[in-house]
Amino acid sequence: MVNPTPQPVQPLLVFANIAKNFGAVQALRGVDFELRPGEVHALLGENGAGKSTLIKVATGAHAPDSGHLVLGGRRLDALNPATARALGVACIYQQPALFPDLTVAENLALRLEPAGAWRRVDRRARRVRAAELLQRLGADLAPDAEIRDLSMPEQQLVEIAAAIGAGARIVIMDEPTASLTQREQERLFAIVRTLRAEGVGVIYISHRLEEIFALADRVTVLRDGASVGTHAVGDMDAAGLIRLMVGRELAGLPPPGGTVPGEIALELRGTGCAAAGVGSVTFAVRAGEILGLAGLVGAGRTELARVLFGLTPADEGEILREGRPVRLDSPQAAMAHGLAYVPEDRRRHGVVMELPVAQNITLAAHRRVFRHGWLSAPAENRVAAEFIARLGIKAAGPEAAVATLSGGNQQKVAVARWLATAPRVLILDEPTQGVDIAAKGELHRIIRELAQGGLAVILISSDLPEIIGLCDRIGVMRGGTLREILPGGTAAPVVMAAALGTNEKEGAA
């Protein structure tokens, strides 16, 4: 292990040769890692490399099979969640674990106030305390807001506030930006820098190298459950990190363009749905075209996708499929018209956690595995094997429950489910969230290939480089409607300005 700048400070946390198996799966096999106070330490590795598992060892969710850790100056064989918390470890998960029916202040109180059935509840003090914490983080959130009304990044802020309020010395963030837009990301980064300045050690997991270069001081790379080195971020470049992570160079994606779009596959004329908060959306996607949808969180992109997929059917305007007006008033109707939708919320909508990988993949394409409603096991295995291979899904086997897969591999299953239906119009909502660089490149190539094969693609993404690099045209949404359509390859600041509404040429679409 390379230690470029040895310092006399005592590390906050040390992992020494940690190993962890799940049945036959070796998730971790000898990880060494060290976190110092006041540093942002990135953890990098492909999907299934063992990053989340390592984190769960630090939070006490998993006991390692061998190796030990040093925390708070103490050598420990294992932790339990209460001890980990007591020693100042806090984790901000991909999916915030808050009570949706309670307010921000109440959720914070649940984390911070001592438990006890007969304790007096001082609502005012709670609110004041919550407001103070949120202010310290520079978050403009009302303590009285109910969690269910908050966006994902806002919920993350609440989690971070809870961690800080509890006096955490080690804050772990497992892919916190997977579904954040650039601006929210900046806000999060500012908060991380504040934490670092206060001497907190931050473990930061992300698949986006730009973030690591922008934020981290050191980086440890995991490959197949083992640590392959720790480096100062300043000493590394992207290619070097990728080589460490994947073991080879990656080819870039050619810029968009080059394909000739075909007939109009899907056309919206003033489409909207009052209940979903989208209105008067007009655009057309052609077969063979990739249309990006950029915008801030809350701009109405996911809501529009839900309207198109019949989850909240349109009550305004017209939708035309290949020139003919259609009613998409249920997901079944949308599917019958050749639409497919890979949803944003993977855990709740994208996959069924308890179901095996194979059944998750074939769930929407049941016509391919159920002949006249009758299960054909060979057909199911064939379809599942095809997509497991095509997307490189890493799982113990097709019968493994999706819950046992790493986050990125779960996402690939969610995408595979809809590719398996051989759709004509594919709506992708944050399709590469949590997917590693190599797999992301592969997924981009597949999307491009499908489009070249005559598929119309609508790509919703908060990852601006992804939208710019992949899409033939970029629609920009703001306030529940489509504001303008920019050509592919438009520079990021221009797209950003359009999303924020700070440029003047309105309604160019």
Added chain:
Amino acid sequence: MRPPNQNHWKSHLFRYEVLLLLVLVVEWLVFWHFGTTVNRRGVTVGFGTVDRQFDILRHSCEIGLLALALTPVILTAGIDLAVGSLLGLCAVIFGQLWHDAGLPVWAAAAGALAAGGLGGALNAGLIARLQLPPLIVTLGTYSLFRGLAEALTRGAVTYTDFPAGFLFLGQERWLGLPVQAWVFAGVAAGIWILVHRTMTGRALRVIGFSPEGARYAGLPVTRQVALAYVLAGFIAGLAALIYTARLGQARADAGTGYELFAITAVVLGGTSIFGGRGSVTGTLLGVAVIAVLKNGLATLPAVIRLNAAEELSGLLTGGLLLGVLALGAAPKFLSAWRSRGQSRRQPALPPP
């Protein structure tokens, strides 16, 4: 070749079914040993006779049918408390159609089945379409159906004197087995195929695990849930016919309390009340374990002397349910306990 630890809950369920089979075998051997006697005339009586075994089969068919009806419902994370009451209502309707309306017996039977389907459709409409909670809806129809049955008979009329052709269904043998056992086997095969081999079965499971996930996967959630309840009602109608044929009479209190035995059998069979997990094989084993217990107890000399078969069977069924469920959960509990032991080896901590 399957690597271990794949698809956790399925292998767990399989282990659980083996456990249940073991319980059944032990139970059966115990009753065979202690419940079989030779009377003064030198005739073998009690548990170890063919007649008694057929009796068990006969008695378990109606509750068994209800348990089969409930399995798809519970897989969707639903419940149907009304199947027992619906059985009573269908029995009464059958009696009236035949006796009062003078319909031929086959037409009356068809009417009873249709009534069952309609009763199920009422549940289905309220639960699947209006999205009301199954527990409340079927608690309501539980009282409603029984009340209707009592109202139709003014609480007093008992229909009897059914033709022999109909009683054949409940009292005779065909190809060596009680006739209703064949019906039961047919329904069991049908439900097994439905649950384990068709799209509907998979949809029911997915709905049980995650209704939202099912909707986003484009599954017809409303239709599939409705189907489960309509099917349950229809099977309750079938059970009503078999019940009436076995006893030779149709009364408003037919099948009282059967829903609880049926739910017990399903849950004992390893189907999760939270939906998604479970199997028809498990339900069948659950039914068998309960039926053998109930009937076997009545053959034990000690129990006969005390005249306490009913009470004991209730007691033991409850104990068995809790015991087997606890045993089934033991592996998880043990591993949690072990890892707790591990972390307890840590040095004591100062207060935070």
